[in-house]
Amino acid sequence: xxxxxxxxxxxxxxxxxxxxxxxxxxxxxxxxxxxxxxxxxxxxxxxxxxxxxxxxxxxxxxxxxxxxxxxxxxxxxxxxxxxxxxxxxxxxxxxxxxxxxxxxxxxxxx
Amino acid sequence: xxxxxxxxxxxxxxxxxxxxxxxxxxxxxxxxxxxxxxxxxxxxxxxxxxxxxxxxxxxxxxxxxxxxxxxxxxxxxxxxxxxxxxxxxxxxxxxxxxxxxxxxxxxxxxxx
Numbered sequence: 762x763x764x765x766x767x768x769x770x771x772x773x774x775x776x777x778x779x780x781x782x783x784x785x786x787x788x789x790x791x792x793x794x795x796x797x798x799x800x801x802x803x804x805x806x807x808x809x810x811x812x813x814x815x816x817x818x819x820x821x822x823x824x825x826x827x828x829x830x831x832x833x834x835x836x837x838x839x840x841x842x843x844x845x846x847x848x849x850x851x852x853x854x855x856x857x858x859x860x861x862x863x864x865x866x867x868x869x870x871x
Numbered sequence: 872x873x874x875x876x877x878x879x880x881x882x883x884x885x886x887x888x889x890x891x892x893x894x895x896x897x898x899x900x901x902x903x904x905x906x907x908x909x910x911x912x913x914x915x916x917x918x919x920x921x922x923x924x925x926x927x928x929x930x931x932x933x934x935x936x937x938x939x940x941x942x943x944x945x946x947x948x949x950x951x952x953x954x955x956x957x958x959x960x961x962x963x964x965x966x967x968x969x970x971x972x973x974x975x976x977x978x979x980x981x982x983x
Contacts, residue, residue, distance in 0.1 A: 765913070793970040803875075803961065803974040804914075811970075849913065853970050857902055857921060861913035 763788040763854045767862035775870050778840050782865045784850030785832040792853040794826055794833050799847045799864070807835070807848075840869045874898065875975035877962050882980045884956075892947045892978045894962030903945035904963040904972065907931060914961065920945055949980065956982045 765786045774780055784794065793811045797804035808817045810826035810833060817824050821840075826833045837844055847864040854860050875896045884890045894903065902921050906914040916929030920939040934953025939945050949956045962975040 770911075795971065797974075802976040806971050806973070809970055851914075851972075857904075857919050857927075857965075859904075859914075859916070859972060861906075861915075863911060863913045 763852070763860050765850055765852050765860045765862040767848075767850050767865050769865060770863065771866040771868070773868045773870065774840055776841055778869075779836065779838045780840060780867060782835040782837075782848050782850075782867070783832060784835070784862055786850075786852045786860070787831060788852050788854040788860060790855045791828070792855070795851045795853070795859075796824055796833070796835050797849040797851065799849055800845075804849055837867075840867075842869050842871050845869045875962060875964060875973060877960075877975040877978050879978060880976065882978055884980070884982050886982055887951045888982075889951060890949050890956075890980065890982075892949065892960055892962075892980070894945045894947065894975055895943055896945075896962075896964045896973075896975075897943060898964055898966070898973060899942070900964035900966045900973070901942070902965045902967075903939070904965075905929075905935075905937065905945070905947045906961045906963065908959040908961060908977075917947065917960075949982075956980060 768783045796807040808824045813828040821838045824835045849864045850862040851859045878893045904919040905917040918937045920926035936948045963972040965972045
């Protein structure tokens with residue numbers, strides 16, 4: 762059975778800290794891995810990863826995929842209170858088939 | 872203003888009543904999806920549609936029905952057969968050449 766597991770489930774840090782969120786997967790037909798940020802309602806797209814070892818970066822956020830060990834990490838440096846959200850990892854495991862993890866709830870304290 | 876709209880934002884219903892959630896998009900995307908999100912759980916796929924007049928069951932389709940009469944619209948009906956309908960429902964779309972899904976703002980359904 763295809764599955765995506767995220768860790769930790771929740772995390773509380775102080776502004777300025779660096780955090781690393783983990784996403785591991787087991788799927789039979791991997792096509793891509795996606796990261797989303799969900800604040801209150803609609804998840805918003807952060808990154809899509811298809812190749813191992815190539816870091817994607819956007820401001821203070823970066824992500825990398827390891828297709829051999831079947832995981833991805835999302836790094837956030839110099840965290841701000843606005844980074845507080847649920848971060849979702851999803852794997853596209855076939856045409857129109859997306860498997861989501863349970864998410865990591867991040868709270869950044871001022 | 873392009874995007875996905877879902878209505879209503881909040882919906883309250885009595886047990887035993889069917890209810891329809893609206894999802895409209897103007898992104899010209901072929902594929903549309905309905906997900907359910909419960910506290911502490913990831914998004915779970917209810918139904919998806921690749922093209923007009925065609926749709927497929929997802930992992931938790933029991934107690935739900937959909938239609939896709941127009942490219943822009945993919946309404947979801949939560950029937951009285953759904954045993955635990957209270958949840959946050961998200962509609963999403965994706966284009967032909969993109970792996971990324973775009974999400975609507977969601978509808979929070981409460982059934983008492």
